[in-house]
Amino acid sequence: MSPPRRRARRFNPDRDVREWKGAYVPYDILKEAFVAFLAVAVLIVLLAVVFSSPDDAAVTLKRWSLANPVDFAQTAITELDGTSATASYGPPYNSTPDAAQHIGFFEPAQWFGVHQPIDTAHDFVIYPLSTLVNQPTVQAALKLYENAPSAQQNAWTTAYEKAVGNATEVGGRLHVPAGRYGPVGVMIGTLTDMSQSGGLDGTLLSEGQFYNTNYTKPLLFIADGTYLADLAQAQNLQGPQWGMMNEAGNYPGQAWLWLYTMWYQVPPMKTSTNADLEVWSIMMVLSLGLIFLPFIPILRSIPRWTRVYRLIWRRHYRELAGA
Amino acid sequence: MSIDTGDRAGTTTGTSAAHAGRAESRQWTARMRRAAESAFPPDQLLPDRQPAYMASWIYVFGVLTVVSLAWVIITGCILAIMGPSWWHVSSTGHFVNSLHLWSVEAFFFFMVIHLWGKFFMAAWRGNRRLTWATGVISFLVSVAAAFTGYVSQTNFDSQWISTQAKDGINSTGAGAVFNVLNFGQMLMWHIVLLPIGVAIIAGLHVLLVRRRGIVPPFADTAHDTDGEVAPTVAPPAGEPA
Numbered sequence: 037m038s039p040p041r042r043r044a045r046r047f048n049p050d051r052d053v054r055e056w057k058g059a060y061v062p063y064d065i066l067k068e069a070f071v072a073f074l075a076v077a078v079l080i081v082l083l084a085v086v087f088s089s090p091d092d093a094a095v096t097l098k099r100w101s102l103a104n105p106v107d108f109a110q111t112a113i114t115e116l117d118g119t120s121a122t123a124s125y126g127p128p129y130n131s132t133p134d135a136a137q138h139i140g141f142f143e144p145a146q147w148f149g150v151h152q153p154i155d156t157a158h159d160f161v162i163y164p165l166s167t168l169v170n171q172p173t174v175q176a177a178l179k180l181y182e183n184a185p186s187a188q189q190n191a192w193t194t195a196y197e198k199a200v201g202n203a204t205e206v207g208g209r210l211h212v213p214a215g216r217y218g219p220v221g222v223m224i225g226t227l228t229d230m231s232q233s234g235g236l237d238g239t240l241l242s243e244g245q246f247y248n249t250n251y252t253k254p255l256l257f258i259a260d261g262t263y264l265a266d267l268a269q270a271q272n273l274q275g276p277q278w279g280m281m282n283e284a285g286n287y288p289g290q291a292w293l294w295l296y297t298m299w300y301q302v303p304p305m306k307t308s309t310n311a312d313l314e315v316w317s318i319m320m321v322l323s324l325g326l327i328f329l330p331f332i333p334i335l336r337s338i339p340r341w342t343r344v345y346r347l348i349w350r351r352h353y354r355e356l357a358g359a
Numbered sequence: 360m361s362i363d364t365g366d367r368a369g370t371t372t373g374t375s376a377a378h379a380g381r382a383e384s385r386q387w388t389a390r391m392r393r394a395a396e397s398a399f400p401p402d403q404l405l406p407d408r409q410p411a412y413m414a415s416w417i418y419v420f421g422v423l424t425v426v427s428l429a430w431v432i433i434t435g436c437i438l439a440i441m442g443p444s445w446w447h448v449s450s451t452g453h454f455v456n457s458l459h460l461w462s463v464e465a466f467f468f469f470m471v472i473h474l475w476g477k478f479f480m481a482a483w484r485g486n487r488r489l490t491w492a493t494g495v496i497s498f499l500v501s502v503a504a505a506f507t508g509y510v511s512q513t514n515f516d517s518q519w520i521s522t523q524a525k526d527g528i529n530s531t532g533a534g535a536v537f538n539v540l541n542f543g544q545m546l547m548w549h550i551v552l553l554p555i556g557v558a559i560i561a562g563l564h565v566l567l568v569r570r571r572g573i574v575p576p577f578a579d580t581a582h583d584t585d586g587e588v589a590p591t592v593a594p595p596a597g598e599p600a
Contacts (some may be wrong), residue, residue: 049484051484052484053485053575054575058412059410061409061410062407069426072422072423072425073426073430076426076465079465083465084458090514091512093514094514094515128529148533148535151535249543250541251540252541258518264518264519264522267519273519290505312529312530316528316531323499326495327492327495330483330492339478340577345480345577348479349412351414356579
């Protein structure tokens with residue numbers, strides 16, 4: 037009984053190759069790697085010596101509140117009344133309704149839910165103030181605020197938000213016009229003092245522990261203000277300035293993120309409230325497309341059609357033509 | 360099972376040896392060794408000759424990518440030994456950080472050129488699709504590794520990049536477990552998990568290149584017709600048809 041014949045498939049030039057029957061030439065792979073290793077060493081040493089690397093100091097709550105106490109106080113009141121960007125962010129920080137980005141029914145952030153719970157009023161304002169146990173005025177203000185009905189709390193925070201809109205800075209100190217904002221003036225004023233002394237940085241980070249490496253809370257608080265964004269604007273780091281693919285100074289940054297960043301510059305993502313999810317979805321599809329490109333008709337034929345390969349293998353084709 | 364009775368010692372010894380040989384041939388270790396020897400004969404793993412068509416500068420960018428990765432790892436290890444704050448307070452540390460930064464930039468520069476070169480060669484032809492896929496995946500994992508490095512710098516850049524990037528990652532739901540504002544978590548991803556991923560996938564990619572060899576040129580136009588029947592057999596194990 038003859039063995040079953042294996043069916044030969046039709047030759048597809050975008051998938052198959054003919055076995056190389058031509059000449060072979062000597063090639064010292066280890067020598068090439070060693071020379072390349074030294075060449076790259078020279079290159080990166082030269083670049084490091086000439087261009088160094090950026091290292092702008094991190095922004096602290098202390099630095100922010102000293103540089104711009106008005107912006108700090110204006111941000112702090114939005115953390116207390118729940119209108120800041122973080123307070124209304126939605127998952128994974130809180131469960132603000134309809135805050136999660138979505139494309140139709142596709143709403144992955146909502147499906148995963150809250151995993152880094154943050155209550156901005158408590159975590160950013162009330163808890164830090166509660167640690168000032170030796171300041172009876174502050175503790176009394178806190179007690180008054182926390183025991184008040186929510187309508188009264190809203191009336192105070194609304195009044196303070198209006199007053200702090202006209203606040204001024206005198207010698208690095210916050211001056212807020214008088215108003216009917218009850219204990220909120222003492223609370224935000226004390227929080228500003230606490231921040232200017234450096235105490236708030238440690239309190240937000242420590243979370244009652246000695247060791248901590250999770251900067252989620254202080255970073256979100258700082259990012260809710262305009263100070264960090266103004267510094268970024270000056271360094272051409274804002275979203276419309278091709279955002280995070282850049283870094284401080286004249287450095288190439290993450291240039292390989294150009295395609296990801298580009299989608300944020302074009303409609304409809306440019307103005308969409310779901311831009312992040314839309315851009316990530318596009319990039320996921322494109323990445324999968326690149327991985328599976330050898331299986332995708334038309335796309336896998338582009339190299340053959342563009343004939344750039346004739347430039348790469350020009351010596352080979354020249355020898356073929358000569359033969 | 361054989362029993363050595365003494366009077367048939369020679370026969371029994373031979374039977375035992377045969378049994379031992381069969382048992383050894385079924386060993387996982389022996390099977391692994393045979394598979395490795397079959398897949399990577401020494402002259403294929405470390406070849407001293409290449410096809411004559413390998414005559415272009417574009418071929419240099421693959422090895423440049425690998426050696427740049429080596430420098431990324433070397434400089435990263437020095438930074439890891441000294442700790443994440445060292446480079447902020449030491450001029451030597453800052454220089455090592457600069458070496459790390461520029462080796463990363465070189466790595467991506469060479470890798471992207473290598474990738475485009477391989478695209479225009481249609482380097483997936485001839486059962487090299489897994490080689491292509493591992494190359495693309497190692498690029499994507501490298502992007503993640505570099506990103507976690509940028510958010511682990513503990514300076515203004517890391518603050519801005521992380522507070523901006525969180526929105527994209529949170530929108531996918533990944534923010535539930537991958538918190539870019541958590542420095543400790545990002546540092547662990549940057550110096551442990553993602554380098555392991557890059558090393559494994561890039562290593563697999565290099566092994567596949569050695570196993571399959573470099574892709575031959577397209578047939579000359581005069582012979583490049585879809586109707587030809589290739590002298591093709593079933594693809595090797597582990598490679599999709």
